[in-house]
Amino acid sequence: MSKNEIIPRSQWPFIEVLSDEHTRDLETVNVYVTKVEPKQTKQVLGFVQKHLPPLQNLEHCRRVRRTTLPDSNFELTLILCQENTISTEDIMKRASDQGLKEMIHIETVPVPKYAPLNRTQFEGWKHLWPILFREDTRQDPKFRPSDITAIENHLKAVTTLGSESAYARIVDPTDHQNKVIAEAADTRSTSHHPLHHAVMNCIDAVATLEKQHRGIETGGRPKRKVEEITDGPAEGGQKKTAYLCTGYDIYISHEPCAMCAMALVHSRIGRVFYNIPTKTGCLGTLYKIHSHSSLNHHYRVFRKETSSSSLSSTTTTTTLSGKEGL
Ligand SMILES: [Zn+2]
Known part of the structure; x- marks a missing residue:
């Protein structure tokens, strides 16, 4: 396999969590x-x-x-x-x-x-009546062997680090070393703060780094306001608005809750990879927040391919998913 070869979707060691429109059966x-x-x-x-x-x-x-x-x-x-x-x-x-x-x-x-949105739907529906389908693979995620290795390594790492509590890691995928920008665990039990989920802590850590980078005195824990650390609106066509996590990926041991999924929307994360689905998860289990049409930012979501029974069969998952959101 050449190192620049694009790996077909069928061979990814994870699956993309697609919108309901992309996965619906024939109606x-x-x-x-x-x-x-x-x-x-x-x-x-x-x-x-x-x-x-x-x-x-x-x-x-x-x-x-x-x-x-x-x-x-x-x-x-x-x-x-x-x-x-x-x-x-x-x-x-x-x-x-x-x-x-x-x-x-x-x-x-x-x-x-409905019009078919992908080849699976097209192939499954066209026997009923001839339908039109123009495949557009330009928007498809393109993973090379090195990307797959990096993703698997990050997923393994957060899962190991998240064996006790959920764990999140934000990475810059454009850096050829796949640089880790920030990582954090769920600290609700130690900080006694109900919002200290792993993803929230991780976004906070990026905000802190960003402020340090810009020489802003943080004076303790930064407020979770993404806008205050953006580059601001484009001026003279020179700078585009850059949100906190624009272009970054996040790896999470567990499927995030609604609050964390929305925080990732606001921070403009590029892609989300998670390992274990949770009962209160909002990126595939309860909802697919990332594909909600009313939101002005949509990130792609991938999850490690696990059987649906893993929701109850994994000891860790059972323990964690009993909590109120991750
Ligand atoms: Zn959460």
């Missing part, structure tokens, strides 16, 4: 169709476009399905419109008015309700 909606003779297709299509309700949100469905018959001939089936937009009597009346009554024989068939 269908009924449409009216009619079989058409090839030479009548244009005429029927013209009627459909002029006299029947337009297809709403079904742009991913091809209008005409071509089916090869056993005798190597083929037949064409054409979508007239969605079932819930008009009655069959009304369709036939309109067809009759246009002199097309003999050409239209209405049937109802289900078609995929």
Whole structure:
């Protein structure tokens, strides 16, 4: 394997936690169709476009399905419109008015309700009705062998360090040494502070470093205000706003809670890797906060591939997930 080879998704030793839209199963909606003779297709299509309700949100469905018959001939089936937009009597009346009554024989068939967002959905849904899918792999995460090794090492490290309490580590992936920027454990039990989750402590540690770097007197524990240590708005096109964790990765022993997941949104973390799902986890278990459409920053989330039974079978997880969030 060459060191610059991009590892295919199927060979990653972790999985990406995708949005519900990316993982949903086939859902269908009924449409009216009619079989058409090839030479009548244009005429029927013209009627459909002029006299029947337009297809709403079904742009991913091809209008005409071509089916090869056993005798190597083929037949064409054409979508007239969605079932819930008009009655069959009304369709036939309109067809009759246009002199097309003999050409239209209405049937109802289900078609995929949503456009496929990935190849898995496309392959699984296209048998029902021909659908359009343009694969765009430009946005896909690209991991080389060295990236995979670094990720595995960080995940192993936080899991070892987080065997007693959850542990988090923020890393700069653009640094070729994969420099650790900050790391922290969950200190709720020792500090008696309910918000001292590992992720919050780790973000605080980055804030402290940042302030030191900028020569700001912190005077103790910094307030968790990301904005005050940003570079500010772009001026003259020279500087873009840089948030606390812009471009960084975080490795966490356990799936974070809602508060930590939101803190990672606010700090503009680039990617999240975690090892063990938790009962109150909000990056895959209870919610997928990272894919929430109302948020103005979306990070990618990866978790070590574990069977779903690990939620209860791992002693550590059972102990930790009994707590109120990680
Ligand atoms: Zn938390």
